[in-house]
Amino acid sequence: MNDTASEKQPEAAPIIEIVGMHKWFGDFHVLRDIHLTVKRQERIVICGPSGSGKSTLIRCINRLEEHQRGDIIVDGIELTNNIKNIEKIRAEVGMVFQHFNLFPHLTIMENLTLGPIWVRKVPKKEAEETAMHYLEKVQIAEQAEKYPGQLSGGQQQRVAIARSLCMKPKVMLFDEPTSALDPEMVKEVLDAMIELAEEGMTMLVVSHEMGFARSVAHRVLFMDFGRIVEENEPEAFFHHPQHERTQLFLSQILH
Amino acid sequence: MDERDVADMDEIKPPKSQTGIIGWIRQNLFNGTFNSILTVITLFFLWKTVPPLIRWFFIDSVWTTGSEACYTADGACWSVISNNIRFILFGLYPHDLQWRPLIAIALLVALLAYSRDRRRWRRSLFYIWATGLFVMGLLMKGGLFGLENVDTTRWSGLPLTLLLSIFGMVAAYPLGVLLALGRRSRMPAIKSLCVVYIEMIRGVPLISLLFMSSIMFPLFLPEGLTINKILRAQIAIILFTAAYIAEVVRGGLQAIPRGQYEAAESLGLNFPQKMRLIVLPQALKIVIPPTVGILVSAFKDTSLVVIIALYDLLKTTQSVLSNPKWMGFSSEAYIFIAFIYFICCFSMSNYSRKLERELGAGERH
Numbered sequence: 001m002n003d004t005a006s007e008k009q010p011e012a013a014p015i016i017e018i019v020g021m022h023k024w025f026g027d028f029h030v031l032r033d034i035h036l037t038v039k040r041q042e043r044i045v046i047c048g049p050s051g052s053g054k055s056t057l058i059r060c061i062n063r064l065e066e067h068q069r070g071d072i073i074v075d076g077i078e079l080t081n082n083i084k085n086i087e088k089i090r091a092e093v094g095m096v097f098q099h100f101n102l103f104p105h106l107t108i109m110e111n112l113t114l115g116p117i118w119v120r121k122v123p124k125k126e127a128e129e130t131a132m133h134y135l136e137k138v139q140i141a142e143q144a145e146k147y148p149g150q151l152s153g154g155q156q157q158r159v160a161i162a163r164s165l166c167m168k169p170k171v172m173l174f175d176e177p178t179s180a181l182d183p184e185m186v187k188e189v190l191d192a193m194i195e196l197a198e199e200g201m202t203m204l205v206v207s208h209e210m211g212f213a214r215s216v217a218h219r220v221l222f223m224d225f226g227r228i229v230e231e232n233e234p235e236a237f238f239h240h241p242q243h244e245r246t247q248l249f250l251s252q253i254l255h
Numbered sequence: 256m257d258e259r260d261v262a263d264m265d266e267i268k269p270p271k272s273q274t275g276i277i278g279w280i281r282q283n284l285f286n287g288t289f290n291s292i293l294t295v296i297t298l299f300f301l302w303k304t305v306p307p308l309i310r311w312f313f314i315d316s317v318w319t320t321g322s323e324a325c326y327t328a329d330g331a332c333w334s335v336i337s338n339n340i341r342f343i344l345f346g347l348y349p350h351d352l353q354w355r356p357l358i359a360i361a362l363l364v365a366l367l368a369y370s371r372d373r374r375r376w377r378r379s380l381f382y383i384w385a386t387g388l389f390v391m392g393l394l395m396k397g398g399l400f401g402l403e404n405v406d407t408t409r410w411s412g413l414p415l416t417l418l419l420s421i422f423g424m425v426a427a428y429p430l431g432v433l434l435a436l437g438r439r440s441r442m443p444a445i446k447s448l449c450v451v452y453i454e455m456i457r458g459v460p461l462i463s464l465l466f467m468s469s470i471m472f473p474l475f476l477p478e479g480l481t482i483n484k485i486l487r488a489q490i491a492i493i494l495f496t497a498a499y500i501a502e503v504v505r506g507g508l509q510a511i512p513r514g515q516y517e518a519a520e521s522l523g524l525n526f527p528q529k530m531r532l533i534v535l536p537q538a539l540k541i542v543i544p545p546t547v548g549i550l551v552s553a554f555k556d557t558s559l560v561v562i563i564a565l566y567d568l569l570k571t572t573q574s575v576l577s578n579p580k581w582m583g584f585s586s587e588a589y590i591f592i593a594f595i596y597f598i599c600c601f602s603m604s605n606y607s608r609k610l611e612r613e614l615g616a617g618e619r620h
Contacts, residue, residue: 064517091523101518105536105614114532115522167522 015040015171015202016061021070023056030056031067032226038171043203045213045234048223049249054206057223058173061204062093075170091119094164098176100156102148108135108159109144115167127166134162138192154185158192165196172196174205208253214238222246322580335584336591339575343592346411346571352403356414359391363417371606373613407485411566413595415485419557419567420599423492424550430493431500432539436530438505449501456498461556464491469563488560496553503545507538540614547607551600568592 016038023031030053038044046054059065060072063079063086072079074089083089103111112131116122122130135141138158140151148156157177164172174193178186190212197203197216207213213220213234220237222230222245230243238254241247284294315330318337325332336343345353366387370380395414398404410418437449456464468491469484476482511534519529539546558569566574572588575581581588 062521064520087523087525090521093521095518095521097514097518099514101512101514103515103518103533103537105540115524118528118532119523163522 013040014038015075016204017071017073018061019071019073021060021067021072023053023060023065023067023069030226031060034070034228036221036228038202038204040170041200041202042219043197043201043217044205044219044221045217046204046206046221046223047208047210047213047249048221048229052223053226054221054223055175058095058175058204058206061171061173062090062095064095087119091115091167092170094167094169094172096157096160096164096172096174096177098180100148100153100160100180102156102160102163104148107145107147108140108151111148111159112163112166115163120167131162131166134165135159137165137195138162139188152185153181154188157181157185157189161189161192161196171202171204174203174207176206176208178207178209210238210254222249224249325584331587332584333587335575335581335587339581342412342575343568343571343588344413346415346566346574347409348411348414349403349405349409352397352405355394355397355402355405356412359394360414360417362387362391362394363421371609373610407483410485412571413568415560415566416557416568419485419489419492419560420554422489423496423553423557426493427496427500427553428546428550430497432504432535434497434501435504435508438501439508453498453501456495457502461491461495461559462562464495465559465563467491484563485565488563488565492553492557495556496549499549499553500546503542503549504538506545507540507542508534510541511538540611543607543611543614547604551603554600554603555596568595 014037016036018034018036021031021034022029034057036057046057048054056065060067060079061074063083066081067079075092077083077089079086079089102108103114106114109128109131112134113124113127116127116130117124132141132144135144138161140155140158140162143151143155143159148159151159161177177193178189181189186209190209193203193205193212194216203216205212205217217234219231220234221228222237222241222243224245230237230241230246232242237246238250241250285291311330313330315328316333317324317328317330318333320328320334321338322332322334325334341350341353345356348356366384369375369383393399393402395410395418396405396407434449434453437445438453440446440449465488468487472487473481515533515537516529519533524532558567560567561570561573564570569592572592576585576588
């Protein structure tokens with residue numbers, strides 16, 4: 001596992017480019033001067049203490065949050081206030097949430113086919129075949145006709161991953177995908193994410209799963225007080241953290 | 256859990272003294288001195304009231320006699336109903352043509368019964384209803400296909416009550432949902448318009464709206480232009496009910512977690528899709544109980560149109576009672592129309608419970 005990072009070199013053209021981006025919540029300066037370039041097929045893990053702005057950062061990328069200064073360019077399109085077709089960009093950017101956010105009134109199958117049918121205008125039958133394909137991939141095909149409330153947390157999160165994949169996104173964002181799970185369910189979700197990584201998906205993952213970061217990420221970012229404090233390849237990041245705050249944070253979570 | 260634990264869990268039955276009829280009575284009626292006294296008092300009260308009521312209702316009552324027999328009878332005079340049933344139900348509608356509203360009502364009941372099953376809620380049902388409503392309107396109004404024209408001023412009784420209430424509910428519901436969405440809109444103009452509308456309508460009683468529609472509103476119309484009186488009352492009822500539904504629906508919208516909106520947005524759904532497919536189905540389901548409460552009270556509130564001299568079910572009944580022959584038998588007449596109202600309202604709440612059960616399937620968290 002340890003050398004997946006070196007095996008697959010990311011392609012050249014960046015899919016996400018963030019330049020000098022700032023964001024405020026009221027008076028609170030939550031993101032400060034963020035610069036980040038994500039190449040296609042690159043996998044980045046973002047970690048940092050709570051309140052450091054890491055979730056807000058990835059939520060800005062599909063504009064669930066609006067930034068106030070600087071530029072965010074996703075797949076060649078700049079995110080601005082008067083953007084007309086934000087839906088077009090969101091369709092290309094999959095997102096997995098901490099609390100799954102499956103639609104409780106729809107079956108698993110309906111959860112998965114909703115986006116493709118209504119946004120991508122895929123015929124229902126084709127959408128269902130795609131959905132089945134991804135459900136098999138995350139190993140819960142037999143649950144297709146159940147409702148989200150009937151599944152365990154780990155299963156729900158795998159459904160959420162499959163739901164995003166059904167849109168055939170160019171990037172996947174993960175917002176602490178395992179932190180709301182019971183400990184015994186973390187692995188099944190991480191396994192699904194590792195498999196996705198091996199297929200070359202571009203991924204931005206906010207997570208404290210250091211084992212996952214080590215085996216899958218090309219780069220690890222450490223954020224604190226709204227800034228990207230340090231970024232490096234996983235080996236160097238974990239063994240030789242440069243910044244004092246990074247050292248402190250790693251010592252706290254790795255014991 | 257290992258196998259040993261499972262094997263140890265023997266089924267234990269509840270103690271004998273708490274089962275069976277005797278057990279039930281002891282547990283529920285005579286557990287303690289205070290409850291025993293209450294039980295005895297209640298039994299005494301029932302013994303004093305129920306038998307006389309049954310005697311008045313069924314045994315000493317007269318059913319199909321003339322009014323003279325009623326004055327000598329000890330029990331209820333149901334003859335007031337049986338002798339005037341056609342006027343109570345159909346009011347001023349021409350006597351020979353009353354088969355037409357009768358068929359219209361039967362058609363309505365049939366349509367409602369057909370629509371009970373949620374599996375039939377497809378596009379075709381919409382066309383079935385459109386056709387059904389057209390046929391009902393045709394039966395009531397006439398003037399086509401050799402049916403004699405009946406002026407709307409003669410529409411009265413049960414058909415009028417059903418017309419006002421069903422159209423009132425059907426039109427008020429979507430309007431209320433739109434108002435609720437408008438009140439949560441980010442666009443200040445739309446938002447304040449909806450807030451002003453909702454608060455103004457909720458701030459006045461329905462009676463004053465009805466008065467305004469029937470007396471004040473025509474004053475503002477250019478001379479010679481009149482709008483049908485029933486239509487005006489109908490619009491007042493719709494506007495009134497919609498404001499209440501809007502607030503209930505808004506409560507439902509607020510109960511939907513932010514994550515649902517975000518998940519819908521991150522899939523690329525636009526605003527109408529997000530609302531229609533994700534938010535409203537969940538929000539409207541949550542607020543079924545209060546919504547039905549409003550619809551039931553809207554149904555009963557249609558009886559207020561008596562004050563603007565529309566002959567609804569209540570008014571036709573009152574007219575019968577003002578006939579010297581039948582004066583003094585108001586209990587019987589009012590019990591009868593209360594029964595009609597009850598049937599309608601009870602079926603509504605009954606159906607809403609069924610719907611809630613069905614929609615709730617598999618949605619545990």
